[in-house]
Amino acid sequence: xxxxxxxxxxxxxxxxQAAGGSLPLLxxxxxxxxxxxxxxxxxxxxxxxxxxxxxxxxxxxxxGYNGSAPGPVLRMKEGKPVTVDVVNATDTxxxxxxxxxxxxxxxxxxxxxxxPFVPARGRRRFQLTPGPAGSxxxxxxxxxxxxxxxxxxxxxxxxxxxDGIGDPGHYDQELFLAVRDWxxxxxxxxxxxxxxxxxxxxxxxxxxLNTAPNGLEVGSMTYSINDKALGSGDPIRVRAxxxxxxxxxxxxxxxxRRIALAGHKLKVIAMDGNPVPNPQLVDxxxxxxxxxxxxxxxxxNPGIWILGSTEKTLRDAxxxxxxxxxxxxxxxxxxxxxxxxxxxxxxxxxSAKSLEPQQTIELVFEKVPSGAGKFNxxxxxGKPYPHQNELTLQKGVRYRLVMRNRTDDxxxxxxxxxxxxxxxxxxxxxxxxxxxxxxxPYFGRAVVEFTADQPGLTLFHCHxxxxxxxxxxxxxxxA
Ligand SMILES: [Cu+2]
Numbered sequence: 001x002x003x004x005x006x007x008x009x010x011x012x013x014x015x016x017q018a019a020g021g022s023l024p025l026l027x028x029x030x031x032x033x034x035x036x037x038x039x040x041x042x043x044x045x046x047x048x049x050x051x052x053x054x055x056x057x058x059x060x061x062x063x064g065y066n067g068s069a070p071g072p073v074l075r076m077k078e079g080k081p082v083t084v085d086v087v088n089a090t091d092t093x094x095x096x097x098x099x100x101x102x103x104x105x106x107x108x109x110x111x112x113x114x115x116p117f118v119p120a121r122g123r124r125r126f127q128l129t130p131g132p133a134g135s136x137x138x139x140x141x142x143x144x145x146x147x148x149x150x151x152x153x154x155x156x157x158x159x160x161x162x163d164g165i166g167d168p169g170h171y172d173q174e175l176f177l178a179v180r181d182w183x184x185x186x187x188x189x190x191x192x193x194x195x196x197x198x199x200x201x202x203x204x205x206x207x208x209l210n211t212a213p214n215g216l217e218v219g220s221m222t223y224s225i226n227d228k229a230l231g232s233g234d235p236i237r238v239r240a241x242x243x244x245x246x247x248x249x250x251x252x253x254x255x256x257r258r259i260a261l262a263g264h265k266l267k268v269i270a271m272d273g274n275p276v277p278n279p280q281l282v283d284x285x286x287x288x289x290x291x292x293x294x295x296x297x298x299x300x301n302p303g304i305w306i307l308g309s310t311e312k313t314l315r316d317a318x319x320x321x322x323x324x325x326x327x328x329x330x331x332x333x334x335x336x337x338x339x340x341x342x343x344x345x346x347x348x349x350x351s352a353k354s355l356e357p358q359q360t361i362e363l364v365f366e367k368v369p370s371g372a373g374k375f376n377x378x379x380x381x382g383k384p385y386p387h388q389n390e391l392t393l394q395k396g397v398r399y400r401l402v403m404r405n406r407t408d409d410x411x412x413x414x415x416x417x418x419x420x421x422x423x424x425x426x427x428x429x430x431x432x433x434x435x436x437x438x439x440x441p442y443f444g445r446a447v448v449e450f451t452a453d454q455p456g457l458t459l460f461h462c463h464x465x466x467x468x469x470x471x472x473x474x475x476x477x478x479a
């Protein structure tokens with residue numbers, strides 16, 4: 001087992017208290033704000049301090065959208081342009097990123113791509129054409145560095161569901177469930193689910209490992225699904241015979257997670273919002289930070305069950321929700337599952353016809369351990385961000401990306417404004433599986449392909465905030 005380490009909160013390094021309460025309110029002058037457009041926007045997101053009552057007596061102060069965390073589920077229509085006003089009531093500039101959408105860099109919401117920021121105490125109107133259809137999400141793309149009250153560590157996240165023209169199917173209930181952690185702190189040890197990311201072979205394990213002492217990482221001991229810890233708030237109420245459509249999102253800034261619903265199987269029908277070629281019934285799902293899975297669940301086992309992390313320590317720390325059949329009154333039940341590796345390739349169709357790649361880009365990931373008390377540095381092709389002109393795309397060309405992970409963490413790699421076709425994981429081939437975020441197993445390899453059809457700067461990065469902030473990103477340019 002590579003990593004099954006216990007929690008260790010470093011004395012003096014814990015930064016669990018949230019900063020939200022110290023932020024000044026909007027009543028002050030809106031200096032530097034852009035003019036307020038006349039016509040009302042289709043959507044307004046107001047970034048401001050919020051409190052989240054995870055459990056009775058356990059209130060987290062953070063920053064969220066429209067008074068809550070997660071923010072509202074935004075429903076948009078594929079291809080129908082929308083205006084979004086972002087009002088920033090905090091004292092730091094913000095970026096709202098639309099994860100999984102095929103939109104230009106001007107509205108994508110990252111500093112690296114040159115998207116305009118939303119000024120502190122200011123507002124900005126964005127216009128975008130939502131698409132493709134499916135489960136997307138929006139979240140802060142601000143750098144956090146050593147500030148655990150910034151960027152994706154805050155409550156600035158929410159679902160955006162893009163409705164397509166196709167038949168949405170017939171479901172008795174549709175649920176949006178975001179997996180989250182709160183009150184992050186710096187730690188020298190991490191408890192993560194990365195050993196689910198594969199069962200070998202370790203194709204990219206270097207012959208000699210860098211044995212320098214590891215630096216500080218970010219951990220949590222406080223979890224929820226949406227804004228409630230397991231056992232708090234209302235249960236998910238169902239009836240025998242119902243069919244549920246559940247949109248799962250891992251909105252964590254720090255960890256990949258494994259989730260199950262005790263007593264039930266989940267039929268995975270879409271990944272990152274895109275229908276999979278080969279829907280499969282599974283006992284549990286693995287979600288890298290930033291990933292989404294849509295699952296159908298047949299409510300065919302009356303009782304009261306726990307939906308949550310497959311790890312007891314995480315369920316005990318809040319990562320779950322109770323699913324209650326009508327007329328049942330027993331204690332919520334959990335059933336342990338065999339520890340099986342996650343395998344994307346079973347959801348693809350290896351004989352699906354794919355476009356032939358014309359060029360291959362190799363991407364090698366490495367970690368430079370910093371030693372105790374400092375932050376590790378992350379390298380893409382031998383250097384941390386920024387890269388100069390080595391990652392240049394030609395419009396219309398089909399590319400193959402070979403991601404070689406020479407580190408002992410599984411990294412959820414995300415490319416903005418493009419969709420990938422997963423072609424292999426650790427040399428196991430697949431095809432037709434379309435994603436925007438792919439977990440590259442520790443010491444493993446993933447191959448994806450895409451067509452360069454979205455001109456403009458394109459950010460590529462690990463979706464773990466600390467990794468991204470300390471070098472693990474690169475910018476693709478179009479020639
Ligand atoms: Cu990473």
